[in-house]
Each structure stands twice: as structure tokens, then as C-alpha cells.
Amino acid sequence: MSGKGFGLIALAAALIPFTQMTAAQNYKGTPKPTIQDYGPFPTTTVTTTKAKGTPPSGECGNPVTTCLFYGGDFLDSPVYPPFLANGLANENTLFVSGNPYGAAVWVPFTVPAGQTWDVKGLFTNNLASYGVLDQGTQPTAVAYWSINEEVIAGSPGVVVDSGTSPATSTATGRSGFDLTEFTVQVTGLSITLTPGAYWLTVVPVCTNSANPYCDGVFFTSDVEYLNTTPVNAYGPAEPLSQSYFDSPLFGASFEPTWGPAGAMGGNGGDAFSGGVLGKIAKK
Secondary structure, X not given: OOHHXXXXXXXXXXXXXXXXXXXXXXXXXXXXXXXXXXXXXXXXXXEOOOOOOOOOOOEEEOXXXXXXXXXXXXXXXXXXXXXXXXXXXXXXXXXXXXXXXXXXXXXXXXXXXXXXXXXXXXXXXXXXXXXXXXXXXXXXXXXXXXXXXXXXXXXXXXXXXEEEXXXXXXXXXXXXXXXXXXXXXXXXXXXXXXXXXXXXXXXEEEOOOOOHHHHOOEEEEEOOOOXXXXXXXXOOOOOOOOOEEEEOOOOEEEEEOOOOOOOOOOOOOXXXXXEEEEEEEEO
16 A cells, blocks of 8 residues: 555544444454545544643653653644644554554654663553553553664664553543543663664554454554644654654555655654653763
């Protein structure tokens, strides 16, 4: 599938009041997503209220803890172009399944020169139908995560570290397109990063066929730098137009999210809402 063709899916997906809710009750198998499953959908009212106020300086995540990098909060603004996409599929669910994921958004970040990072956790913010994590076995609530370097179009680059770990899924207080935003967060990591460019992904897992909520969807929230810096962004600025989308199910292999040929078809996708937790071990 071409990048632009997927972009049509991505754009519709980003505008999702997900209309196939009856699928949760009538689930008989794992259907392959189609354009009809994802849209098009009408524009709906968007709320962007914050949960628990602004986190203290130097903290991010949900629950909050010591922050190294955060791309910023999701915001849908009426001053943005009318067809600006607001998210890309990021999930391993009954609806979009795969190993280790059905779809993933890869968020870029930079460790500055002269610093060494002690990474303790990672997270992504995702607009979701239900926000439920359930792999069907203990521990039930998990997410797949990875930090890679040297990512380029068509290639995952080099894996620094990855795994499937216990995770939390916590509402942020923001919502849009009849979906609620949840922070999917893994902690308990111990990863040392030296200066350079990296990409992270944290993918929600809900693959329990006995759980009707696993037929819901997750989309990593887009953030925009149109005339502003995203609210609560922290640490080194997120590199713009450097994110990638990977999905064997959709026929996308580390496809750029930005630009006319990208996964969003030129409608947004310059940056996404994700973060790195931990401390600077060396300056």
C-alpha cells in the first residue's frame, strides 16, 4: 500500500469517533481493517481539559515522575487547518493485531551532547475507545516498548533495548473525536543512553479474545508546533518531521508520518505525544 493511500486511512482514523462499537458484542474473529472501518467520520466537539493541572517542572508522564523528554500535550485547535490529522494507529489489539504489534508510531528524541541518560520509563499518549490493557494472561496489563537508533524510512535501524512489560493506562483528562486520551506507560526500566538521536515506541496490548474492550482502538496523539510550543513539552525539543509509522497489517514499513507521501498524506504528523522518564546521569 502506498504511503499516500495509507495516509487516507490515517487521516480518517485520526478523525475517529469509532462507529463500529457493536463489533465488541458481535466479535467472531480478527477482521482486517479497511477504509470503511476507519471512516470518514464527521468532525465532533473536542475537549482538551487537563487532568490534575500542569505537572511540576521537570516531571512528566501519568502518573508523573522525573522527566527527561516530553513532546507535549495533544491539542485540537480551531486555528489549525481543517483536515489536520490528530493521531495514527498504535496498538496490538483484536482489531489491529500483530507480533509484536499491529501498528506502531515511533517518536524521535535527542540526548544532547555531553549528557548520559538513565532511562527508567517510557510512555505515549493515545486517543482510545476504552484504554483497556489485557493480554489474557498474568500480568494482564502490558505494553510493548522499544528504543531504537539509526531509524530511516523502510528500516527499524538498531534496537537499543525493547520488551513487553507491565504497563499502566491512565486517562489524561483530554479527549477528542469521541475518544478519551490515555497515557500508556512502562516503568522499571534501566537503560543508559549516550548522546545521539533515538526513537521510542510504547504500544498498548489488548489481545484477550474474551474481553470485548480489546476490540477498541488506540491512536498515538499528534502534537503541533503551529505558532506555539506544545503545552507541557519538556527537555530537548522533539525533532520535527522525524516520526515513523510501522504496520505489517497496513503494509507500512517504517513509513515517514509527514509530507504528502507520508502516512498522514501531508495532513499533520510532524510530531507526536510521547516521553522518556528518568534522570541525567552525567552532564
